Amino acid sequence: MIKYLFAKEKDIPGGTAAIFFSFSAIMWFIIGTGIGSFNAAKLAFPDWFTHLYALQFGHMRQVHVHAVIFGWITGAFAASAMYVVPQLGNTKLWSEKLGVWNCFLWNVGLALGLSTLWFGMTSGREYSDFIWPIDIYIALVMVLPLFINIFMSIVTRRTQGIYTTNWFFAGSFFMLIIVFLVGNAPEFFHLTGLNEAYMTWWFAHNVLGLLITPVAAAITYYIVPKVTGNPLYSHRVGHLHFWSIVVFYSTPAAHHLMSSPLPEWLKSFASVEGVLILVPAVAYVCNILLTMQGKWAMFVENVEIKYTITGVLLAIPLNMQGGFQQTRAINWYVHGTGWIVAHAHLALLGFSTFAEAAAVYYGIQTIARRKLYSLSLANFHFWMLLIGFSLYWVSMTIAGLIQGAGKIYEVPYMDIVIAEHPYMIVRWLGGTMVFLGNFVWLYNMYMTVKAGDKLPVGLQPQDVAYVR
């Protein structure tokens, strides 16, 4: 990497930045899920490993969340944008050098940010836990160069139209900068009270809604038509998806605060807008699944499609949960319980992680021009991820329902904790499967770059048979 940081632009091979970002994302995924699994163990066995105080649950929880969101998810987004945008525009990345620097400074910033969190330096705001100097760094040094690079690559494309995927990439990275700068206003300007609480969730909601959901969808808009060879089912429905994300998904921030004393109109407004998120959600899922027409065999045979479509299928329960759980009738029962933790992992570890994994699998093969090293290892990784996730999701959902029931029947809290204990253990086992599976993935990707079969000129990975 050091070599490329100081190389001339023309000496850096195309795709270098995307490869760096891919591997950095996988590394953060391993770190993030490792910490997640450690935290889960602490919640199941609190007297286990109590000697290193730096590893307290109260410090490590936010390290986990930020490692997976900004190291894994957003890193994988950057990796995919950096190879997908040039391929769709039949051009090169606007600046590979900027991309390599972007990746380098991304990792520096994230390592710094996570260390400060670990150390206990926090703003005390969920999802915007980073202290404000780090927030500014993320907005201006991590995301802004990414946006410029992607935006300029779209502007300098050599095709006529701009494909759906690229609207989302450009739009979302731009919105992420705005979300960071506006959402952290409480810290920059010392806003207090419910304004602060509300803006905290405005930030959290919009990172989920204006970055993670649309960009994960953008990836699937690319992978499915590209790999199956089918054209996207409907460009118009894609329009509907894009515009309804911008209009509906940016508004229901208050649905995270239904039990707090915010103004009633705000909560009702959020509740209604939240149901309207089903518009982009349904448009999106239908569009992708209809694109699969006639190619469903690939769901079984092709690794990238297997991951992508699993992610899309997981988006169905995800959005159904979301749409219902934020109505007042249901929210009071599930709010603050494991149900929401399960929903969050269905979103990030289910839907979005599967889409990103597909993009990283496909990206590394197309950039290195080598076929996937081992299909068996990829399948192994897939099942570790899927079974691990399912254990996590099912156990936390049950724990959440127990907690909800305990809440309304006024069961003494200690009895709820005791009832949840078995599910805490299952969650830990599931999470550990995900964590272990990721090592296999890293190995497989490394071997693909080193020893995968070379792709013949003019062929794409999906055109070549698997060898192992």
Next chain:
Amino acid sequence: MGFREYRVGSILFGVALSGSMFVTVYMPGLDISGVSSTATALEKQLTYGKNSGFDYGDLFLHGTDKPIKVILKTDPVTGASIDDTAAYVFKPGTSFPSGLIHDHILGEKVQALSTSEGKVGQANQAAGGVFLVTSKVTNGVETPYIEFATATKGWGVDATLSAASETILAGAGKTMFVREGCWWCHTLLPEQTHDWQSFGRPPVLGDFNGESPTTFGSDRKAPDLLHVGSRNSSKEWMTLHFFNPRLVQPHSIMPRYDYLWGPKDKAGKAIDLAKWDEEFVAYRDGESVYPPDVPEYADDSEIRYLMDFVLNLK
């Protein structure tokens, strides 16, 4: 960019995003900012000071730059006995909370009373001072306000501190609460449902003015703490529970906070956590009958701050 549609699209995108931010940032901001503080909000601001998270005054979240809450039984100036009064002492230089520096935090009436009756306009951060939360009834409506007792009663910082019958370091304690992530499991927000029965009255809109960060939490894995000091005010129980929750509640999943005791106990003796742990394991496994003793914490230990914060949650 090629097509005219893309220009139109970009403009529409800007309009949509700004429209959304107008409705979701500007309008709620305006509405929430118009809310008047309750007495709870005034007490919180004076107890917790400016900020309990990362701040210039406290980069590493050690709980510095915080006011001190004291309970007075005697008037610091005259020495005459008075009803128990909570006073909030800001040593010179301690950052003031937003409500004392900005005019739009407390709400119109509270601000007006704090200025006219409470004389808060005379307070300045460099000199510090002593504050009280008082209220006044006009036309049958009680309005709380902040009183700058240094101006109205002549109570000085040192006199008040030495007259204190009890010193509560809850401001520094809230910083511990934020830093140690207690709020990842314990909410500070009884919900407007059955929670009322177990955890007490839910907060109202004006209870939060000026507090930063609010950390009322979104995820509940443990009991709500907003009124915990009213349910359980036993320092002995809390001491055991913070050191190792399994001492008083064998099934608890709460982490140990024994490291907040710092290196030395109250008597100045070094605390040996490794040895304690060995003895605890022996007790847990049934090899000894009694658990090891929990050290008494020092007065300036971090656990003292946290304990004061928790017991102060009435």
